[in-house]
Amino acid sequence: MPATLTATHSQTCNERLRGAMVAANVTIEGLADRLRIDPKSVERWITSDRTPHARNAHAAAKILHADAYHLWPRLDERRRSVATxxxxxxxxxxxxxxxxxxxxxxxxxxxxxxxxxxxxxxxxxxxxxxxxxxxxxxxxxxxxxxxxxxxxxxxxxxxxxxxxxxxxxxxxxxxxxxxxxxxxxxxxxxxxxxxxxxxxxxxxxxxxxxxxxxxxxxxxxxxxxxxxxxxxxxxxxxxxxxxxxx
Missing domain, CATH: 3.30.870.10 (Endonuclease Chain A)
Structure with a gap:
């Protein structure tokens, strides 16, 4: 059964990401499939407010027609480091x-x-x-x-x-x-x-x-x-x- 995006506020830490996924009509499984990652990783981005790797963050934001740094504000801290x-x-x-x-x-x-x-x-x-x-x-x-x-x-x-x-x-x-x-x-x-x-x-x-x-x-x-x-x-x-x- 597809993972739901209608969790309660106490369960959902990253409301920006959840809202962007609802607006784009993209499920956890759908986003994970597009990114070719485990759906559990996407679920943790929402429920644990984890910041994904930069390449996954930017790819996800593009799919959701959103700004990666708006979805994950802490991503800006990583931007200051030099990519290898x-x-x-x-x-x-x-x-x-x-x-x-x-x-x-x-x-x-x-x-x-x-x-x-x-x-x-x-x-x-x-x-x-x-x-x-x-x-x-x-x-x-x-x-x-x-x-x-x-x-x-x-x-x-x-x-x-x-x-x-x-x-x-x-x-x-x-x-x-x-x-x-x-x-x-x-x-x-x-x-x-x-x-x-x-x-x-x-x-x-x-x-x-x-x-x-x-x-x-x-x-x-x-x-x-x-x-x-x-x-x-x-x-x-x-x-x-x-x-x-x-």
């Missing part, structure tokens, strides 16, 4: 083939500011995220910056080949680059990075799920690389239709 690269590592998967399919879509669907994708083989995105063109079109229409860079022309599968419908979508930038190596998918502060291994197919390569924190000691390199790729990539535009003269 290990703090930004949410989890690591031995191969891309075992990354949960719903993770790709949920991160992109939750993005409110930025979606960046740099992929050497766009075909895997088409398999990992159903109706990706529709999702990206909706995000662009909502004001999210959407950028997608793939391999250069002449490759077996370019972004224009795999997602031709995106060529005509306003607000989506498509580009090609000849120097792609690691696949990086960014949704706001979350990144999924496929780390290439020489002689190994990308689907068998290790994957890191990162979340940017503070000065971003680990993610900053990937964020800088994304900006560099888009700055040096060749834009892909929809072909112009020529008028037929009788």
């Amino acid at each position: 690269p290990r703090d930004e590592l949410v989890t690591c998967y031995p191969t891309r083939s075992v990354v949960p399919l719903d993770l790709w879509r949920s991160l992109l669907a939750d993005a409110v500011g930025t979606i960046d994708m740099a992929v050497a083989n766009p075909l895997f995105l088409a398999d990992a995220v159903w109706d990706l063109p529709g999702l990206l079109a909706d995000k662009a229409a909502a004001g999210v910056r959407v950028r997608l860079v793939g391999p250069a022309s002449g490759s077996p599968a370019t972004v224009a080949d795999v997602f031709p419908s995106l060529l005509s979508v306003p607000g989506i930038r498509l580009a090609e680059h000849g120097g792609l190596h690691a696949d990086v998918v960014r949704a706001d502060d979350d990144l999924i990075v496929t780390t290439p291994v020489d002689g190994m197919a990308p689907v068998l390569s290790p994957v890191m799920h990162l979340r940017r924190l503070g000065p971003a000691p680990l993610t900053s390199g990937y964020l800088t690389a994304l900006d560099h790729l888009f700055a040096t990539a060749t834009p892909v535009r929809a072909p112009r239709l020529r008028a037929v003269v009788a």
Whole structure:
């Protein structure tokens, strides 16, 4: 039976969190499932007023459309400490083939500011995220910056080949680059990075799920690389239709 959010005042210490969950219609189990943690941890955040780890706090606040420092005021004390690269590592998967399919879509669907994708083989995105063109079109229409860079022309599968419908979508930038190596998918502060291994197919390569924190000691390199790729990539535009003269 789902854990209730209607506990009495004496039982509930973090009323801000409880109220945010009620307002967002998110249960304890639902929030735990989205964060991929034990529901008992979420329950303790409410009943024992425990402050979660920064990466879980920010992820939960994003799901609840709330401010993490409002939900957990003591989180501000931790903000003064310097984040380490290990703090930004949410989890690591031995191969891309075992990354949960719903993770790709949920991160992109939750993005409110930025979606960046740099992929050497766009075909895997088409398999990992159903109706990706529709999702990206909706995000662009909502004001999210959407950028997608793939391999250069002449490759077996370019972004224009795999997602031709995106060529005509306003607000989506498509580009090609000849120097792609690691696949990086960014949704706001979350990144999924496929780390290439020489002689190994990308689907068998290790994957890191990162979340940017503070000065971003680990993610900053990937964020800088994304900006560099888009700055040096060749834009892909929809072909112009020529008028037929009788």
